[in-house]
Amino acid sequence: MKATLALTRMYVKLAARERGALFFNYVxxxxxxxxxxxxxxAQPGGAITRIVTMVLVIGILGNGLFGAGLRAVIEREAxxxxxxxxxxxxxxxMLVAMIIAGWLLYMPGVLxxxxxxxxxxxxxxxxxxxxxxxxxxxxxxxxxxxxxIIAAVANSMAESNILIQLIYMPMLFISGATFPVxxxxxYAQVAAQFLPASxxxxxxxxxxxxxxxxxxxxxxxxxxxxSMVVATFVSIKLFRWEKDEKLPRSSKLWVxxxxxxxxxxxxxxxxxxxxxxxSKRLDREVRRNQPRLIRDARIFTADGRVIDNGAVLIRDGRxxxxxxxxxxxxxxxxADVVEAAGKTLLPGLIDVHVHLGSSGGLSxxxxxxxxxxxxxxxxxxxxxxxxxxxxxxxxxxTEVQKLRRRVDDGDRVGAELFLVSAGGGPExxxxxxxxxxxxxxxxxxxxxxxxxxxxxxxxxxxxxLAAARKRLAQDNTRFRGRLHGDPPDVExxxxxxxNAWRAGVPLVTGSDAGYPLVFHGAALHRELQLWVEAGVPxxxxxxxxxxNAARLxxxxxxxxxxxxxxxxxxxxxxxxxxxxxxATERISALFLKGERIDRPGLFEQE
Numbered sequence: 001m002k003a004t005l006a007l008t009r010m011y012v013k014l015a016a017r018e019r020g021a022l023f024f025n026y027v028x029x030x031x032x033x034x035x036x037x038x039x040x041x042a043q044p045g046g047a048i049t050r051i052v053t054m055v056l057v058i059g060i061l062g063n064g065l066f067g068a069g070l071r072a073v074i075e076r077e078a079x080x081x082x083x084x085x086x087x088x089x090x091x092x093x094m095l096v097a098m099i100i101a102g103w104l105l106y107m108p109g110v111l112x113x114x115x116x117x118x119x120x121x122x123x124x125x126x127x128x129x130x131x132x133x134x135x136x137x138x139x140x141x142x143x144x145x146x147x148x149i150i151a152a153v154a155n156s157m158a159e160s161n162i163l164i165q166l167i168y169m170p171m172l173f174i175s176g177a178t179f180p181v182x183x184x185x186x187y188a189q190v191a192a193q194f195l196p197a198s199x200x201x202x203x204x205x206x207x208x209x210x211x212x213x214x215x216x217x218x219x220x221x222x223x224x225x226x227s228m229v230v231a232t233f234v235s236i237k238l239f240r241w242e243k244d245e246k247l248p249r250s251s252k253l254w255v256x257x258x259x260x261x262x263x264x265x266x267x268x269x270x271x272x273x274x275x276x277x278x279s280k281r282l283d284r285e286v287r288r289n290q291p292r293l294i295r296d297a298r299i300f301t302a303d304g305r306v307i308d309n310g311a312v313l314i315r316d317g318r319x320x321x322x323x324x325x326x327x328x329x330x331x332x333x334x335a336d337v338v339e340a341a342g343k344t345l346l347p348g349l350i351d352v353h354v355h356l357g358s359s360g361g362l363s364x365x366x367x368x369x370x371x372x373x374x375x376x377x378x379x380x381x382x383x384x385x386x387x388x389x390x391x392x393x394x395x396x397x398t399e400v401q402k403l404r405r406r407v408d409d410g411d412r413v414g415a416e417l418f419l420v421s422a423g424g425g426p427e428x429x430x431x432x433x434x435x436x437x438x439x440x441x442x443x444x445x446x447x448x449x450x451x452x453x454x455x456x457x458x459x460x461x462x463x464x465l466a467a468a469r470k471r472l473a474q475d476n477t478r479f480r481g482r483l484h485g486d487p488p489d490v491e492x493x494x495x496x497x498x499n500a501w502r503a504g505v506p507l508v509t510g511s512d513a514g515y516p517l518v519f520h521g522a523a524l525h526r527e528l529q530l531w532v533e534a535g536v537p538x539x540x541x542x543x544x545x546x547x548n549a550a551r552l553x554x555x556x557x558x559x560x561x562x563x564x565x566x567x568x569x570x571x572x573x574x575x576x577x578x579x580x581x582x583a584t585e586r587i588s589a590l591f592l593k594g595e596r597i598d599r600p601g602l603f604e605q606e
Contacts, residue, residue: 003089007097008104015105024067026109029059033113037121048121050180050286053204055113056136057177057197063106064143065150065164068098072151073160077243084241091239095232099144106140107133122334127211134214135207135221139200142224145231149258152238155246171197180286181279189276194266196224202275205282209289223261231258277409284413288317288568288594293330295323297340298576300539301562302347302546306578312345314568317594322564343588344576346542347560348388348569350549351524352420353510354378356403357395360519361464362443362471375403378520379414380602381459382513385521386571386587391420391510391553412605413597416569418553433510434530437493439517446472455522455585468517494534501536507544508552525585532581539578568594 016022036051075081084094110133117123126132146167154160172178174188175197181189192198199220206212214221238247269275295311299322311327313320313335321327330337356375375395382390392400397419404417442450450456451465451472501507509531511523524545531541550560558567570591575583590597 004093004097007093008100011097011101012104024062025105029055029109032058048117048123049209052117054177056204057201060139060143061171063102065147065168067102068144068147069150069160069164073154073157082242091236095148095235099141102144103140110136126208128207128213131214132207135203138221138224142228145228148235149231152235153247171195176201180283182283190270193269193275194262196262202279223265226261227258277411291315291335292338293335294338294340295327297343297345299345302543303561314594317568319564319566319568340572343572343574346571347546347562348571349386349524349545350389351387351511352391352508352549352552353393353512354390355394355514356392358514360514362468362516376412381521382415384459384599384602386590387415387521387524388569389416391418393420433493435518435523435527436512436515437490441490443516448472450517456519459521460519498535506548508549509545528581538581
């Protein structure tokens, strides 16, 4: 123990005198910190947490693989290690001292990064300091020990550098240290599960972002500790004092042996996708926490007010403030700005009556049930169209629950899903009437008008539209005869809707999406247009598609209105839907719980 402590003090003192060691331990990570902060728009609660995680992982990788892996080879080739050979010192205290000294040198850099993140970018201090420091410590020791086994098996500086790069580069680019895992193709996400840096990255995010304890990542921690113990043991066994001592090439396979714990974890995670989904959830949480200021917008609050020119501040996925006058300077709010002049901000639209198990196309058997992937695409189509929540009616409760878990787990992105009824149940007032009635009328006459609408062409697969167009050109008498629960004719549907509105019945919107020619996502916009054409004021129709629908689904205390504290699930459209209801289709931006949705990317999910 005395030898280890003495060597540790010596290594720390020597490193403190080396400009290269100081540069790579302190200056190099800070370069990444400010570069990432500049290009990723670091904000408190949002990207800054990801940036801190990325910088810490990059620093640990560099400190371990290069700091330990190269330094030991340099000392061996410079004949420094042979001087210790004559002293009564074994390899064990030297290697352990190298691990501890590197950790001691790195830890002040961690505190510097956290301090800059707090004072420059406003990131809150970590709530779980002990968990954070413990995770950084385990990560540092693990990669220092891996660096030492590389030094043990490398016969020269050139070999050492090649081995380090073969391990360092994949960990740098596909572990989440430089690019969010959710941005990577599916095969790269699977490959990342075999890399220890992936679990270090996820663990740090969970501690910093969610204030979780180290027990939440116990599996990866144990795997890193196992690798550290094995790597230290092997590096001691293969330790060489002099550069002239050579090892056979087969010894390099020990590097693979050190990673065996992560090979086992990778196989399991590639099967279960648990860690992949966890990484996606964390990435999504970071995006949702990004502060945004939507300013100069017309705001339809859905609680009886319209703000002609206001602003909404989104923070931590919720509506933080609503400004009816000029908002504060965005720099003071530390928020990204979304310019909304000439646009209208609405709560996300809600469709309370959809059939995810049906596509809306004209198949030979309209009772054909979509598989889970088809239902998942239907949810994506709704979200693409600004319909942020839907009520499933008549679909299998088991499949609906399964799909809802996939969305909640981050495996898929789509509209929030509610189970309205397993068997269809009674229709809510005004729900699932006009769009389906119009579609049935067009089906009866073979009119293809509904297939050429712009939003339909965006959300429905081209092959489905081509097949529907072909089917409409045929005699559909037999096809219509197989439909069950056909809607009333258009005139009767309009009369029923107007009577309900005039009688003061709270209206809600349900499109019956999935019914033939009633396409998921686009259908609700058509429903709103038909309501207004029938004589319902646009404000009433929009109220039915937001606050009223949210109350019907039992979620009126968190969605459906633009109110402080509600989820920031918002739709920004060009123009004024209070004057031209078709403006709801001209979507400028879409936010789901504060996350700005990449709408085209919804259809690119694996």
